Amino acid sequence: MSKEIKVNCMGENCPVPLVETRKAINKAKEGDILVITGDHASSKKEIPMAVEAMDLELISVKDIDDYWEIKIGV
Amino acid sequence: MNKEMVYLDNSAVTRLDKNVLKAMQPYFFDTYAVATSEFAYTMGIEAKEALNKARMKIAESLGAKKEELIFTSGTTESNNLALKGIMYNQKEKGHLIVSEIENFSVLNTAQRLEKEGYDVSYIGVDGEGKIKFEELKAEIREDTVLVSIQHANQEIGTVQNIKKIAKLLKDKNILFHTDATHTFRRIPIDVSEVPVDLITISAHTIHGPRGIGALFKKDSVKIQKIMNGGFQENNLRAGVENIPAAVGFAKAVELITEEENKKLKNMRDKLIERIEAEIDDVTLNGSRKDRIPQNANITFHYVEGESITLHLDMRGFAVSTGSACFSKSLEASHVILGIGGDHVRAHGSIRFTFSRYNNDQDVEKVVTAIKEVVENLREISPLGKKGSEKNEFSLQ
Numbered sequence: 001m002s003k004e005i006k007v008n009c010m011g012e013n014c015p016v017p018l019v020e021t022r023k024a025i026n027k028a029k030e031g032d033i034l035v036i037t038g039d040h041a042s043s044k045k046e047i048p049m050a051v052e053a054m055d056l057e058l059i060s061v062k063d064i065d066d067y068w069e070i071k072i073g074v
Numbered sequence: 075m076n077k078e079m080v081y082l083d084n085s086a087v088t089r090l091d092k093n094v095l096k097a098m099q100p101y102f103f104d105t106y107a108v109a110t111s112e113f114a115y116t117m118g119i120e121a122k123e124a125l126n127k128a129r130m131k132i133a134e135s136l137g138a139k140k141e142e143l144i145f146t147s148g149t150t151e152s153n154n155l156a157l158k159g160i161m162y163n164q165k166e167k168g169h170l171i172v173s174e175i176e177n178f179s180v181l182n183t184a185q186r187l188e189k190e191g192y193d194v195s196y197i198g199v200d201g202e203g204k205i206k207f208e209e210l211k212a213e214i215r216e217d218t219v220l221v222s223i224q225h226a227n228q229e230i231g232t233v234q235n236i237k238k239i240a241k242l243l244k245d246k247n248i249l250f251h252t253d254a255t256h257t258f259r260r261i262p263i264d265v266s267e268v269p270v271d272l273i274t275i276s277a278h279t280i281h282g283p284r285g286i287g288a289l290f291k292k293d294s295v296k297i298q299k300i301m302n303g304g305f306q307e308n309n310l311r312a313g314v315e316n317i318p319a320a321v322g323f324a325k326a327v328e329l330i331t332e333e334e335n336k337k338l339k340n341m342r343d344k345l346i347e348r349i350e351a352e353i354d355d356v357t358l359n360g361s362r363k364d365r366i367p368q369n370a371n372i373t374f375h376y377v378e379g380e381s382i383t384l385h386l387d388m389r390g391f392a393v394s395t396g397s398a399c400f401s402k403s404l405e406a407s408h409v410i411l412g413i414g415g416d417h418v419r420a421h422g423s424i425r426f427t428f429s430r431y432n433n434d435q436d437v438e439k440v441v442t443a444i445k446e447v448v449e450n451l452r453e454i455s456p457l458g459k460k461g462s463e464k465n466e467f468s469l470q
Contacts, residue, residue, distance in 0.1 A: 019384065
């Protein structure tokens with residue numbers, strides 16, 4: 001059964017959000033959705049780049065108040 | 075995620091060759107006894123014969139005698155045994171010289187000896203990573219006992235002129251140790267031609283098993299053992315002999331061919347040529363000419379090595395970087411700093427090291443991937459160029 005996995009990277013700088021994202025992707029099962037939140041500007045651009053290269057689904061990239069949220073389909 | 079990786083970190087460790095494993099297996103399951111004397115049981119005698127055969131094969135590859143080879147657990151132990159074994163064996167605490175860009179098992183051993191009251195000099199290197207020969211000559215003193223300078227560097231692959239160094243030291247009656255972990259079976263060393271007194275070698279860089287290495291020690295050179303215990307390895311290295319690994323080491327030595335080394339060199343040259351032609355603002359670290367065949371080390375300016383390794387990993391490539399967070403020491407590469415690079419150059423350095431399991435397609439694939447990764451990262455890089463002018467990272 002697929003599930004939603006939250007990855008909180010608030011307050012973390014590059015490259016930690018990508019490291020945490022990679023960790024979550026490596027543990028996820030097909031069909032899972034990762035919801036990554038953070039506030040480091042470069043990571044908001046860097047994570048989608050990696051997702052695209054891995055042929056995963058970039059569901060959404062949203063700005064919410066003073067942070068961002070990225071949803072990835074595994 | 076289980077996708078096929080293109081592994082380009084072969085100076086860290088190589089994949090075990092299946093033929094090596096096959097050679098080792100009988101010594102785990104059939105002839106698994108410890109090496110015994112001729113007066114003990116047959117299985118132990120056969121185990122000893124296998125150990126000696128392995129010793130002979132490896133020694134011969136260096137032009138040495140089998141009695142001159144001490145099996146150890148690998149590079150770190152061989153380097154410790156060479157430095158401490160020689161220095162502890164002196165009547166008075168003498169002087170040791172090492173280069174600034176040695177492997178940590180030499181540098182940290184030298185620092186330990188310093189704390190114990192030995193004098194140590196650290197020789198600098200030039201922009202290519204070659205030791206400053208005049209500085210070495212100037213540092214030699216009456217009480218200099220040993221000089222330890224690696225044959226080739228673990229990060230940038232620069233090969234030292236050990237023939238020239240060995241000749242200088244022989245003329246002055248000073249012992250010479252070289253760590254040949256990254257040149258063994260890649261660049262020939264013949265101790266009957268080059269007067270080196272001690273050589274560190276290891277199986278892990280030539281598709282042999284981990285946990286086995288050796289120290290060549292010229293039979294006229296005296297050392298003190300550094301671990302207390304039994305009388306194995308001519309009473310110089312205590313502990314039950316790792317016979318399966320020794321047999322595997324010898325098999326790995328046998329399997330390296332000149333043709334394989336040419337293939338590594340071709341892949342290396344192709345990678346360097348394409349990256350330099352197709353990506354702006356790159357610097358080759360190390361010597362262009364005197365370089366081990368399996369190594370290319372390149373700085374991609376304006377991007378961090380960690381980010382490159384992460385993005386390459388997520389695309390299926392394993393490489394390493396001299397960037398601080400990647401290393402367990404949490405400091406930028408002492409080698410890149412040693413050749414005159416600054417922290418930014420060290421942070422953007424990527425080491426690609428090839429093995430027999432790589433091919434030209436791997437070079438194509440990694441060049442394509444790194445071009446994209448570097449271009450993308452430069453768009454968002456806080457280190458300058460196309461990214462914001464403000465540096466968000468503390469690089470000091």
